[in-house]
Amino acid sequence: GNSVTQMEGPVTLSEEAFLTINCTYTATGYPSLFWYVQYPGEGLQLLLKATKADDKGSNKGFEATYRKETTSFHLEKGSVQVSDSAVYFCALSSDRDDMRFGAGTRLTVKP
Amino acid sequence: EAGVAQSPRYKIIEKRQSVAFWCNPISGHATLYWYQQILGQGPKLLIQFQNNGVVDDSQLPKDRFSAERLKGVDSTLKIQPAKLEDSAVYLCASSPTNFRTRPIPLYFGPGTRLLVL
Numbered sequence: 001g002n003s004v005t006q007m008e009g010p011v012t013l014s015e016e017a018f019l020t021i022n023c024t025y026t027a028t029g030y031p032s033l034f035w036y037v038q039y040p041g042e043g044l045q046l047l048l049k050a051t052k053a054d055d056k057g058s059n060k061g062f063e064a065t066y067r068k069e070t071t072s073f074h075l076e077k078g079s080v081q082v083s084d085s086a087v088y089f090c091a092l093s094s095d096r097d098d099m100r101f102g103a104g105t106r107l108t109v110k111p
Numbered sequence: 112e113a114g115v116a117q118s119p120r121y122k123i124i125e126k127r128q129s130v131a132f133w134c135n136p137i138s139g140h141a142t143l144y145w146y147q148q149i150l151g152q153g154p155k156l157l158i159q160f161q162n163n164g165v166v167d168d169s170q171l172p173k174d175r176f177s178a179e180r181l182k183g184v185d186s187t188l189k190i191q192p193a194k195l196e197d198s199a200v201y202l203c204a205s206s207p208t209n210f211r212t213r214p215i216p217l218y219f220g221p222g223t224r225l226l227v228l
Binding site: 004042043044045046089091093098099100101102103104 | 144146151152153154155156159166202204215216217219220221222
C-alpha cells in the first residue's frame with residue numbers, strides 16, 4: 001500500500017541555518033504530496049503541496065519538489081527561524097483521497 | 112467559515128472503560144476522516160467516510176473501535192473497551208468533494224487527547 005518514510009529526528013539547528021528534511025514515498029499511480037506542520041499545542045496545518053512530477057510547492061520560505069524518479073519530496077528552507085520550531089509531517093494522497101502520513105520530524109531552532 | 116469541531120478536548124479514563132468522541136466537519140464537506148496520533152508518531156488513518164458510507168476502515172481495530180456518520184454530517188468514534196495503548200490524540204478531518212480540483216484539501220480539527228490509565 002501507499003506509505004511515506006521521512007528522516008528521523010529530532011533535528012536541532014541554529015537560527016539562519018539551512019534545513020533539509022528528507023521524505024520518500026511508495027505509492028501506486030500518481031499521488032499528490034504534502035508537507036504538514038504542527039506547532040506546539042496546535043493542530044496540523046498544511047504547509048505546501050505538489051500534485052504532479054516536477055511540481056515545486058512553496059510557502060513561508062519552505063520549498064519541496066516532487067521527484068518521481070527518486071520518489072522523493074524533500075523539504076528545504078534556506079534560513080530557519082526560531083518560529084519554525086515544530087514537527088513536520090510528509091504525507092501523500094492517492095486517487096481515493098486517503099491521506100497517509102510519515103512519522104514526523106521534530107525541528108528545534110536555537111537563537 | 113467555522114472549522115472542524117471536536118469534543119471533548121481531553122479525556123482521561125481507566126482501561127476497560129468506554130469512551131466516545133464527537134466531530135462536526137466543516138459545513139458541506141462530504142468526506143470525513145478519523146486519525147489516531149500516538150505520541151511521537153504521525154497520524155494514522157482509522158476510518159474514512161464519504162457522506163454516510165465507509166470508504167476505508169482497513170486500519171480500524173474493529174474488535175474495540177467503532178465509528179458512525181449516520182446522517183452524513185457529524186460523526187462519533189467509540190472505543191469499548193479501552194486499552195492502555197489507545198492513549199493518543201484522535202484527530203478528525205474533513206474535505207470537500209470536488210472532482211475538478213485535486214488534491215482535495217484536508218482540514219483538521221484540534222483533536223481529542225485521550226489518556227487511558
